[in-house]
Amino acid sequence: MVRPVDLPTPSLLLDLPVLCNNLATMGRRMAEHGIALRPHLKTAKSAEVAMLATEGQSGGITVSTVAEALAFAGHGFKDITYAVGIVPGKLEPLAPLLAKGVKITLLTDNAAMARAVTDKAAALGVVFDVMLEIDTGGHRAGVLPDSAELLEVGRILHEGPGTRLAGVLTHAGHSYHCRSRDEIKTVAWAEREGLVHAAERLRAAGLPCPVVSAGSTPTAMCGEDYSGITEMRPGVYMFMDVHQLLLGVCSAQDLALSVLATVIGHNRPADKLLIDAGALALSKDVSANELMADIGYGVVCDAATARPIANLFVTDVSQEHGMCAVTDDTLWDRLPVGSKVRIMPNHACITAACHEAYHVVDHGEVIDKWKRFGGW
Amino acid sequence: MVRPVDLPTPSLLLDLPVLCNNLATMGRRMAEHGIALRPHLKTAKSAEVAMLATEGQSGGITVSTVAEALAFAGHGFKDITYAVGIVPGKLEPLAPLLAKGVKITLLTDNAAMARAVTDKAAALGVVFDVMLEIDTGGHRAGVLPDSAELLEVGRILHEGPGTRLAGVLTHAGHSYHCRSRDEIKTVAWAEREGLVHAAERLRAAGLPCPVVSAGSTPTAMCGEDYSGITEMRPGVYMFMDVHQLLLGVCSAQDLALSVLATVIGHNRPADKLLIDAGALALSKDVSANELMADIGYGVVCDAATARPIANLFVTDVSQEHGMCAVTDDTLWDRLPVGSKVRIMPNHACITAACHEAYHVVDHGEVIDKWKRFGGW
Structure with a gap:
């Protein structure tokens, strides 16, 4: 499994x-x-x-x-x-x-x-x-x-x-x-x-x-x-996303799409947790920020339960780095370097387009891989 | 040719x-x-x-x-x-x-x-x-x-x-x-x-x-x-881009990368020219706007000469549409629906990642197609 x-x-x-x-x-x-x-x-x-x-x-x-x-x-x-x-x-x-x-x-x-x-x-x-x-x-x-x-x-x-x-x-x-x-x-x-x-x-x-x-x-x-x-x-x-959630169009349990990422660094002096999902894995879409300031490039969630981690967002991105501002010191221990998180994207259409396939999850198990079309 | x-x-x-x-x-x-x-x-x-x-x-x-x-x-x-x-x-x-x-x-x-x-x-x-x-x-x-x-x-x-x-x-x-x-x-x-x-x-x-x-x-x-x-x-x-240009790192003639697009609409009541390059073809990177407000998602250029068209930028994007605010009424005739333009992107790394290949141009001729790697 x-x-x-x-x-x-x-x-x-x-x-x-x-x-x-x-x-x-x-x-x-x-x-x-x-x-x-x-x-x-x-x-x-x-x-x-x-x-x-x-x-x-x-x-x-x-x-x-x-x-x-x-x-x-x-x-x-x-x-x-x-x-x-x-x-x-x-x-x-x-x-x-x-x-x-x-x-x-x-x-x-x-x-x-x-x-x-x-x-x-x-x-x-x-x-x-x-x-x-x-x-x-x-x-x-x-x-x-x-x-x-x-x-x-x-x-x-x-x-x-x-x-x-x-x-x-x-x-x-x-x-x-x-x-x-x-x-x-x-x-x-x-x-x-x-x-x-x-x-x-x-x-x-x-x-x-x-x-x-x-x-x-x-x-x-x-x-x-x-x-x-x-x-x-x-x-x-079909997928819903954080923007639709903030619009009141869906509920948190309707978010079908997320990006799995690894915590690749703790920048303690700068109070930033780094993940390996940046602009190319999440996109640079910040549409949901219209409705909730500082939501950045997505909501950081627990990798297993997909539940949001309080006050943790992808606040900035470079090409392959996501930076998450840390305001709660307990997070350093709860999310050690090497651990995984899920990011709920602002805008599913644009984030999905960054990827070549969906890993299909059913009740905690990856059961399939579905290819996406690209190009024009 | x-x-x-x-x-x-x-x-x-x-x-x-x-x-x-x-x-x-x-x-x-x-x-x-x-x-x-x-x-x-x-x-x-x-x-x-x-x-x-x-x-x-x-x-x-x-x-x-x-x-x-x-x-x-x-x-x-x-x-x-x-x-x-x-x-x-x-x-x-x-x-x-x-x-x-x-x-x-x-x-x-x-x-x-x-x-x-x-x-x-x-x-x-x-x-x-x-x-x-x-x-x-x-x-x-x-x-x-x-x-x-x-x-x-x-x-x-x-x-x-x-x-x-x-x-x-x-x-x-x-x-x-x-x-x-x-x-x-x-x-x-x-x-x-x-x-x-x-x-x-x-x-x-x-x-x-x-x-x-x-x-x-x-x-x-x-x-x-x-x-x-x-x-x-x-x-x-290697490619340079509008952001590097505005930083003073390169000159306009050093911009090697552009996105060819077709004018797909004239929205005269809204003063918008529409192109078929939107968020998925240009990315949602707006980094160069730090240095020049309202540059939007890229600089619109003549398709043949690659020279900028005065005051024409991709001011907004949806998934497959680029919207260019028109302030010069002569543009409607100069860029009829069906004509082509080139967009010089804000940030070449992120725009290039939207595409599966480069069409290689040498002195006005497409001489090759080079594949890009994707994924992680």
Whole structure:
């Protein structure tokens, strides 16, 4: 029997029962609201996680790179939404998937690209389903629900030789910057309002809009009214992380992902405990610090129980060193050099991307190793 | 002929003539000062770069992970310093390299680990060279030059059955937080003073100290007096980056590394240009912002010439999106959706680690693809 603490460090640990519970929770929520769940696999980038996440669902998934689309298609997934604004240069590797019976749905938010994509697809001899991206408050990408561009782009996609207008899509990424569940509910309300309004405008103009796709883990977990939405695309709900915990989206026992590290030094004069998980093992994501100052690069937990060690955070990182400020002198004896800890990351998507595989843990035993896809 | 702009995006570009020039500059500097150059390959993690970086040198290299040590040994490197505090748990994969004639030099800064490592090495039937880590102001790891621990740890390593005391080693990582070349010179002065003082104390106590190893790119590029130092271990000098540029360590024409990206959107209402290089292609490293506010996640440059586009930075990132605040309305026409740009990263070590390979560029032509090592 291999226990997590027996693994070399740093290693990425994925707690299987916690993962399964998170998947079941989201599956239940979406079923209760009558919404299709199209899990976003940019977080997991793993065939095994994708199989579990789509169990009992329609099988549709969301990806964020061409490489993910190709990898998941290679693992048998047949309905893939590539939810980043498309450019014609990315169509060539995707087009052959259509011939193999894989439905690839693309995304755009502007007339020039809609024209270029529909022409390029036609030249490649294929027709892509394309979603129209709507900005419902995130202000990253998308047309505004009330804009003239909405109808213009919709019409190009609908009429173009290489595209079908598949619907509208938004990502309420600004829900990550909320300070409470109540704020998230407001964002979820605005996400629905804007998206459904865009869908209604398209339909009123005689354009099809079968899919109304929203999503972000906070809005999928906290929203109250999803009427008019047909599918949600959350991603990080599978693993959850410290940021989601501080947002009030999940509980401490829902954190499925952690990085196992070894204590490699005691810098007593500087009151720092050093671990062998730094910028490359944890990432430099400090998003959760918006909600809790000084949480740094992650929460240090007991290696065996995964319970947080009071007031111990990864306060600074260099490439392969994590530095944890020590304010409690008993820690030097409790965490001697050579002992192990687990770090709960700020942002699971970014920390997971530092690693090539998950060490899958079930009730204290490492039972499997699941490969992650990388690249683009 | 493949030009950089013909590559899929995001892609990591490495300009070969710039790399070679950077290597030659550092090689000359170290030769002028009579110091061995033991390049730190944590930045490059590439056999091809390592071959170029050790050309005309002794062949010794520095690494930051066990995986790098194994990979470079597999590529024929015979003298490898693993410059992160060692724990006994990491000796097993390294010990077999010694039997193959590879010299592996380790690092420690405390008595408990020195004892544990010397005993574990003896149990494995090998003797490791071990450097004693000295804190010369970085306060990450290392014993203080004047401390009692210096002699205690030195003696354990010297007398232990599985270790040889190889010398003293320091990393002046705090040179990255300087504000000017003059400040870096002060750090370089303190680095030398502390390190040489530690070496002298060991020798005065009858302990051997053949190697006196310092290094960081800023102190290696800006220091004036290295007397008593026998080797330097800079790493990022090979590629340089925006942080080194702002520190005054290099010039704009020395930046060898960039990320090719496609403009995937114009968010006119929000005055944002979107690119397909986000947190996973650039990293979330914002170190250069210490020196120039609002530089964000990197400097946007012309794809062909690699020259900066005035006032255009990657001001925010999500996983696969980079957002560039647009303050000059002519940019919308100059950088249409579908066009390409190059991003000069803040911190080359961390950005390079996001990618699996370098696309090697020589005078506007992509001439090769060099694999990077990952993992631990």
